[in-house]
Amino acid sequence: xKKNKRVGMLMDELLQNPCRLYESKHFCEKYxxxxxxxxxxxxxxxxxxxxxxxxxxxxxxxxxxxIRYIPGISAEKIRSLQNELIEVLSDTxxxxxxxxxxxxxxxxNGQFVxxxxxxxxxxxxxxxxxxxxxxxxxxxxxxxQTAYMLGLPLVVIRREAKYSEGSTVSINYFSGTNExxxxxxxxxxxxEPGRKAIIIDDFMRxxxxxxxxxxxxxxxxxxxxxIGVALESRLPEKxxxxxxxxxxxxDDIDEENHVISVRPNETLSE
Amino acid sequence: xKKNKRVGMLMDELLQNPCRLYESKHFCEKYxxxxxxxxxxxxxxxxxxxxxxxxxxxxxxxxxxxIRYIPGISAEKIRSLQNELIEVLSDTxxxxxxxxxxxxxxxxNGQFVxxxxxxxxxxxxxxxxxxxxxxxxxxxxxxxQTAYMLGLPLVVIRREAKYSEGSTVSINYFSGTNExxxxxxxxxxxxEPGRKAIIIDDFMRxxxxxxxxxxxxxxxxxxxxxIGVALESRLPEKxxxxxxxxxxxxDDIDEENHVISVRPNETLSE
Numbered sequence: 325x326k327k328n329k330r331v332g333m334l335m336d337e338l339l340q341n342p343c344r345l346y347e348s349k350h351f352c353e354k355y356x357x358x359x360x361x362x363x364x365x366x367x368x369x370x371x372x373x374x375x376x377x378x379x380x381x382x383x384x385x386x387x388x389x390x391i392r393y394i395p396g397i398s399a400e401k402i403r404s405l406q407n408e409l410i411e412v413l414s415d416t417x418x419x420x421x422x423x424x425x426x427x428x429x430x431x432x433n434g435q436f437v438x439x440x441x442x443x444x445x446x447x448x449x450x451x452x453x454x455x456x457x458x459x460x461x462x463x464x465x466x467x468x469q470t471a472y473m474l475g476l477p478l479v480v481i482r483r484e485a486k487y488s489e490g491s492t493v494s495i496n497y498f499s500g501t502n503e504x505x506x507x508x509x510x511x512x513x514x515x516e517p518g519r520k521a522i523i524i525d526d527f528m529r530x531x532x533x534x535x536x537x538x539x540x541x542x543x544x545x546x547x548x549x550x551i552g553v554a555l556e557s558r559l560p561e562k563x564x565x566x567x568x569x570x571x572x573x574x575d576d577i578d579e580e581n582h583v584i585s586v587r588p589n590e591t592l593s594e
Numbered sequence: 595x596k597k598n599k600r601v602g603m604l605m606d607e608l609l610q611n612p613c614r615l616y617e618s619k620h621f622c623e624k625y626x627x628x629x630x631x632x633x634x635x636x637x638x639x640x641x642x643x644x645x646x647x648x649x650x651x652x653x654x655x656x657x658x659x660x661i662r663y664i665p666g667i668s669a670e671k672i673r674s675l676q677n678e679l680i681e682v683l684s685d686t687x688x689x690x691x692x693x694x695x696x697x698x699x700x701x702x703n704g705q706f707v708x709x710x711x712x713x714x715x716x717x718x719x720x721x722x723x724x725x726x727x728x729x730x731x732x733x734x735x736x737x738x739q740t741a742y743m744l745g746l747p748l749v750v751i752r753r754e755a756k757y758s759e760g761s762t763v764s765i766n767y768f769s770g771t772n773e774x775x776x777x778x779x780x781x782x783x784x785x786e787p788g789r790k791a792i793i794i795d796d797f798m799r800x801x802x803x804x805x806x807x808x809x810x811x812x813x814x815x816x817x818x819x820x821i822g823v824a825l826e827s828r829l830p831e832k833x834x835x836x837x838x839x840x841x842x843x844x845d846d847i848d849e850e851n852h853v854i855s856v857r858p859n860e861t862l863s864e
Binding site for chain 2: 327328329331332333335336337339340341368369371372373375376378420422424425426427428429432433434435437438460461462464465468469471472473475476477478479480482487488489490511513514
């Protein structure tokens with residue numbers, strides 16, 4: 325097999341299995357090549373990914389080592405994604421009243437979801453998490469893609485305990501947004517005690533839902549090591565969670581003058 | 595730039611944008627190459643994808659033509675995915691009683707989701723659909739990935755009309771599974787009249803939910819052109835929808851003898 329074909333086949337396999345650690349042996353045997361040739365191929369793939377702003381191949385030396393694809397996204401691509409998102413979000417027909425915006429189409433748009441998930445995967449891949457967790461419904465697209473890119477299982481917390489979830493644990497929490505008590509429910513067999521989780525959601529206003537997720541995971545002794553949200557509302561300034569990463573910040577939804585003010589989280593592309 | 599690097603960069607861009615039609619000009623200008631060199635590169639990428647069982651690059655000649663990546667999966671990979679799924683599904687600790695199985699972990703497992711979505715994308719890419727549609731919650735992972743692979747928007751039908759969905763249309767339908775009336779609700783701005791949809795869901799017993807989705811789409815004059823479900827229950831034999839594609843068939847959940855009988859839909863890998 326010629327080198328350019330082999331590099332393409334290698335790249336396709338690595339990219340389809342994000343964060344999966346492959347022993348070098350796997351590819352050396354598959355393609356009948358020496359370790360030095362594989363290293364050259366990986367070097368070339370890294371150049372390709374770097375130039376495309378698509379992440380990198382990580383090489384881990386020694387016993388238990390190997391190579392794996394870490395999805396990523398360049399600062400330039402982040403800025404361009406943020407600008408596209410700002411353009412679609414600024415469409416005032418999205419205003420629903422009461423400072424709500426219609427965003428379902430954005431949260432389930434494959435290209436947006438893919439870009440946002442790459443941002444989170446790049447940010448969170450080294451935290452040693454065991455799960456990605458979200459609460460239904462609108463964050464599931466982004467959370468599922470983030471989990472796939474991190475090679476982790478996705479746990480979806482339900483609003484109501486469903487029979488099909490088996491035994492569940494539920495909590496009530498205070499949602500600042502709606503000023504009322506809400507409920508969430510997690511399958512007992514979804515998580516194991518002592519593990520770590522990354523929480524992903526579509527939107528954060530006061531952080532009540534995210535705090536609820538943290539609390540319900542805490543019931544299982546599962547620690548939250550990272551939080552990512554696509555959209556953050558600037559107000560209220562005081563959030564119920566800290567150390568979160570947002571992609572965009574909504575400064576204001578001015579219903580009287582028909583203006584939606586959204587800006588990028590610029591720290592992402594610095 | 596050397597050919598093997600260019601081929602890798604081309605492949606990365608095409609694979610990250612499934613079903614997106616690129617004018618040949620786009621790549622010729624980007625890499626400063628003649629159309630004949632691009633054709634050679636595409637031929638090589640097609641060999642790579644074919645040998646890996648990952649789909650193909652489609653070339654459309656003439657005005658309005660171009661090239662695009664159609665995700666796919668080889669018969670061999672389908673069989674191996676089905677066998678893996680059968681193994682995890684046959685775990686009798688999944689039995690919840692009343693012939694229910696716990697499957698949330700499977701339906702949100704990135705590798706399973708990716709494989710199942712590839713099957714549906716390969717099957718449905720030429721139907722001219724405008725949307726992929728599902729009803730919350732457990733099918734969203736597979737539906738979102740299928741939509742991404744088809745380059746289509748995903749529409750998620752809600753169980754309850756949410757304020758954040760804006761104006762909605764709701765229907766009541768009869769669920770044979772639970773022998774009671776259920777409700778579903780779709781945002782008015784989610785679909786446009788006269789369009790076509792592919793419905794994706796995690797599970798079908800009698801087909802009541804799928805029929806409900808078809809009916810609610812029908813209210814908007816949206817035609818269902820394909821239906822894909824991950825898991826199908828053999829019983830009841832009479833389904834409320836026809837022309838669906840399932841990946842696996844559950845023949846029986848024998849609670850007395852602790853046996854779950856699952857088999858592959860063999861027509862997928864013929």
